[in-house]
Amino acid sequence: MGIVLSFDDKKPAEPDLSALLALTSDDMGRVNELILSKAASHVEMIPEIANHLIASGGKRLRPMLTLASAQMFGYEGGGHVKLATSVEFMHTATLLHDDVVDESDMRRGKKAARMLWGNQASVLVGDFLLGQAFRMMVDVGSLEALRILSDAASIIAEGEVLQLSAAKNMETTEDEYLAVIKAKTAALFSAAAEVGPVISGADRADQAALRSYGINLGLAFQLIDDALDYGGSASALGKNVGDDFREGKITLPVVLSYRRGTAEDRAFWTRCMERGENEDAELQEAIALLRKHNAIEDTVERARHYGAVARDALAPLADNEHKSALLDVISFCIARAY
């Protein structure tokens, strides 16, 4: 006996971020100007490092969330541009500090800043960007937005420490891993989305909706990223596969495969993750094990769960182009896995 599911439920027709990009394009122009001016300093190394990272081309999803979530509730001032810039600076600072902590050589296909300017400069420029982020938030003058973003900053740092203590520990449970990415990734998505309604004077329910959207989108986003690092559910492997593996990062696909594996499988993962045997041959074997245990598909399945929760978080809001653009972000995140 079987039931037929429409394939559309599983794979939406090529969702993209075009609606979000269009809605935030003017404001993102202002964010980019502000990024350049606030990363300026007479200490030359600061703009050099900041621009290296800022120019290296992330999707800028987080500041776009702040802009869209402010526009959505009719915000008319200029504070959302400052908050969006703060959010991007917080994110950039985290990346700089992360690379030092993880001893990463590369970041988005380029040399990590720490390889070019050293660890000390990376740490300090991260601190500088965090400082600038707080100055801009204070400038906006919303105590509630300040509380939300400074809470997020603490939670992110706490998440890093938590990850440090969980790092290289193959016994990490799914719940423990979830707690790490909730802090490290989802907290900033959540704050980025929540400050929009806050500075627009939207009501508590709208604020809670955007907060919930952000946290669940962030979880889905990170889980899909984890799946993509092993090629997602596509059969052909693209480039950039295996970065997490080579860095010994324990992500959900690995947690699931380890837990579901035989004693022999687990010994393999321990060798790779805890003892650093992570050449191409091991990567091939790792991917075979992930496939065997359905670990990538089930990571995507977990992401789909959080995507569904994020979708319901926005459900009560009036239908408009902003809501539709934010829902597209969920579909886009999930669809990346295919």
Add this chain to the structure above:
Amino acid sequence: MGIVLSFDDKKPAEPDLSALLALTSDDMGRVNELILSKAASHVEMIPEIANHLIASGGKRLRPMLTLASAQMFGYEGGGHVKLATSVEFMHTATLLHDDVVDESDMRRGKKAARMLWGNQASVLVGDFLLGQAFRMMVDVGSLEALRILSDAASIIAEGEVLQLSAAKNMETTEDEYLAVIKAKTAALFSAAAEVGPVISGADRADQAALRSYGINLGLAFQLIDDALDYGGSASALGKNVGDDFREGKITLPVVLSYRRGTAEDRAFWTRCMERGENEDAELQEAIALLRKHNAIEDTVERARHYGAVARDALAPLADNEHKSALLDVISFCIARAY
């Protein structure tokens, strides 16, 4: 284009608790004796009330989890019986206090204790049972088990307060609701399962596995309970449908239906939940709305997600009859919805 899912993935073949019952039957005999002796008091009202509730026939799932999780790691003393009894007393105390807070008239199809002996006695006998629970835990002498169970006691109380502040508020988000049931229900499941490996001297990874199993099982259990209160996904409605509705309890099916609904649907839910219009006619309409928004099915779907996480939590443990019995509990919980 469609894909065919085997129906077996969705509906396992009538899973039941028989394996767990068989494994814990002897020890449960001891738990039942201990319950009677520890609920004894020269203050007559105490055993009367305690026995009223204890005899009213819950499944005793929580103490069975403690017993099975201790046996699983080869525990040989008698402490697991005391901890299992403590867990059941904590649960019973919560029910007594809950009924007072919720002003419930009925509990498991019988008159609530507070209707027979009054609110004050219900509160105090709950406190007495909690006190007895702590005495038994101290008796066992494991500081770690004491920490786990006393943490759970605080978290449960905190969850009740959280629920109080969320009660009758239709704007409750799914995340907020999840936080409530994580504290109110899942924390005790988690503690019940975690103390087994603790008193058996199992290692940290086994302890984390059982904790994670418990919390996710607890979430799945409560979500299925919520779905069942509206008839589950069965088309025929059984008895006892609508208790939550009549008490104005906002559970996930209602949260989803409210959030997904039209302005008119939302006005309906607000009338029912916040203003107490909850006769049979409204219940019929409520169920129609839940169906229209797929809210019951999606609540079961969310439960299935937590069930999958609980399953992976146990995955690394050696296969044996205890593990198999604990996995059956997950399937049993989910299957109740059909």
